[in-house]
Amino acid sequence: MHPKDANPAHPIHDLLSTRWSPYAFSGRPVETTVLCSLFEAARWAASSFNEQPWRYLVATKEDTDGYAKMLSCLVEANQTWAKSAPVLAIGVASLRFSRNDKPNKVAYHDLGLASANLTVEAGAHGLSVHQMAGIEPDEVRRVYSVPEGYEPLTALAIGYAAPAEEAPEEFRERDLSPRPRNPLDAFVFADSWGEAAVWAGRDSA
């Protein structure tokens, strides 16, 4: 068992329990066919009115200039470690429904559904994904000519996890420490807010 594996209180699928967000990636590139499968997985996520509001900008390390351009769109602290990832991506949400131009309240949510699918698929290939909210949206918008109505929201570092020793020193500890989580009864409620569902009671979490 990897030190970063989940320690679930109830059994969950291996693809979910072994997912974690590494701060170090090996130099091994991601095969193009695998990349296709990752975004194909995102493609089949659910979305409100099947709007599919997700867009991804993607750069691989082989494309030196393209990679540097994308790396510069992350906040500096994230650049420090994310630069070891062979693939970077930026998740962008389309903010309005194409069928009626009305605001899509769940655009960010549905981008999350797609990125989670991508992450599960990555796990099935032995890859890890480290998502970040720490990006410079205005820089993304400028550098990639992102049009009005679209919002750059997240970045994803994708690759094969490397041992924690290879992470920048200031992040090494995080690559070794266990992953704390709130107990089930802190977020699964039944009759009223804050009232844990009986089956999610403290003794089981």
Next chain:
Amino acid sequence: MHPKDANPAHPIHDLLSTRWSPYAFSGRPVETTVLCSLFEAARWAASSFNEQPWRYLVATKEDTDGYAKMLSCLVEANQTWAKSAPVLAIGVASLRFSRNDKPNKVAYHDLGLASANLTVEAGAHGLSVHQMAGIEPDEVRRVYSVPEGYEPLTALAIGYAAPAEEAPEEFRERDLSPRPRNPLDAFVFADSWGEAAVWAGRDSA
């Protein structure tokens, strides 16, 4: 192969390709231990600063009053079909970081990550999840005393899918028709907005 299974252009994991959103559920209840695993899966999702901004209100059909209460929080069109689901849930996002009370821009996104995890786990148990944006957030807020700073965003109908014939007539067609998706090159860009990544080019999607 089920008519609603994905028709992926690139291979993806079975748990992702067989996921779809049914309009009819069988009467079979969901075992409590399985319910625990579903929300446990949500629990281990990634989130910005490990905020875990997701909360879920959950009602099972055995609890007649609680179930009716939750059903009344869905928009009417969704009530028509969702009432066959043995379990209903409402996804709520915590809008501010607990560590500094600053707005969490990715709160909805991270709720999406959690609900996608829940959906994958459901698939592993032979269950289906049909997510909805069509809820009455003010009604949820009132009925469940949802405090300021939390936003009810989605509902989830959870159960074992039933044959399309059991769906209300107006939804039956949707339970049989294939699931259209934009091609990869419509949402995976490289150097600039709208410019498909070479490996995601039209011929492969």
